[in-house]
Amino acid sequence: MTRTTSPIHYSWIVAAITLLILIVSAGIRSIPSVLMLPFEAEFGWDRATISLAASVNLFLYGMVGPFGASIAERIGIRQTTTGALIVIFAGLTVTPFISQPWHLVILWGGLVGISGGMMAGWLGAVVASRWFVARRGVVTGVFSANSAAGQLVFLPVLASVTHIWGWRTATGIAAVAVAVLTPLAWRFLRDWPSDIGTTAYGSSANEVVPGRPRPSRNPFSGAIMTLADVARYRTFWLLAATFFICGASTNGLIGTHLISASHDHGIPEVTAASMLAFIGIFDLIGTTGSGWLTDRFQSRTLLTWYYGLRGISLVLLPIAYDAGTFGLGAFIILYGLDWVATVPPTIRLAADHFGRERVGTVFAWVLASHQLGAASIAYLAGALRVTYGDYESAFWLSGALCIVAALLTRLIRRSPDLSAPPVLDDRPLPAGARPA
DSSP, X not given: OOOOOOSSOHHHHHHHHHHHHHHHHHHXXXXXXXXHHHHHHHHOOOHHHHHHHHHHHHHHHHHHHHHHHHHHHHHOHHHHHHHHHHHHHHHHHHGGGOOSHHHHIIIIIIIIHHHHHTTSXXXXXXXXXXXXXXXXXXXXXXXXXXXXXXXXXXXXXXXXXXXHHOHHHHHHHHHHHHHHHHHHHHHHOOSOGGGGTOOOBTOOTTOOOOOOOOOOSOHHHHHHHHHHHHTTSHHHHHHHHHHHHHHHTTTTTHHHHHHHHHHHTTOOHHHHHHHHHHHHXXXXXXXXXXXXXXXXXXXXXXXXXXXXXXXXXXXXXXXXHHHTHHHHHHHHHHHHHTSSTTHHHHHHHHHHHHOGGGHHHHXXXXXXXXXXXXXXXXXXXXXHHHHHSSSHHXXXXXXXXXXXXXXXXXXXXXXXXXXXXXXXXXXXXXXXXXXX
């Protein structure tokens, strides 16, 4: 097999398509925050009921992720991702016809949540680890900022369309975006550099082109066995616990409820969606910068700072609302820079401690904990709003948890817990091939 001679290394093409997938996927996941108020007005459902669908979506998105990563290891990234996009498209086209709360829970919570989980956060981790040697931290940071970019691209547009033409038109626009992306994913995504006869970006020019690993286990048992293996180590549980809190302080709380919380303070929906978009702008800066810092400083130290600063910003959010434009502007900057800055150092720790070969599945399990935290606070914040009439207690609770996460990061080991996993296939591998 010969190396490709294109002036653009194919790693960057794979990275560009991956980034588009992550942006659109994040934009789709942000839709419930736009739909909450329209559903409340049209159907008379309270926010706890609507939040339940968002909670189920976040939970299934996280729980399916490890199995999605394991399936992708078995059948390929391209097949897994394209199939998930097709299912999301089907879910979006049916959404305008819902009329009962259980329709929302089954369709948006179940179908979209599961299909989204099939291409969850593991995708960026796998692509960065397999296709990049140089610039891996920066690429991981850019991928991690996808939720911000999704907000930046989708939320203001969807909020404006919802305000002018209604929420059904907004979901139709999202369906069109998925329809355009799906064939691009099928055409350009590849699993390993060896699939096109090249090596990872930044690898040695005389490096032997590695062969494709051949995992022999059932993808479902493979995900479970990986969990059983890494669950023996304290570092995994610390990463999972801190990422649980990460989810409870980002997409589960702010991503789901900021628009409705701002509406409670007299801020129009489109303006509130623009606030989330500005958070996305600063997160693009913060998370990309976090990837750069991850290449140069200890990941656990970075996590300590990130969680601590995020906790302070959330505790002060109720005061920021009372302070008006200046206070909210300060919150947007501080919180935005920290929105998902935790992802690059967390992926780096997962890869360093548990091996690049299975970082996708390991990080997917860590991300499952993230989504469990997001699902918990998504419903709890809605219930607290119904009970107390505001979101202050939810903001304070999430901020306090972030301080706990900052303390937990200091317990993470400096050195790897275990070496790379053994070869999974008894058959002989080609010369230079990596074990699965």
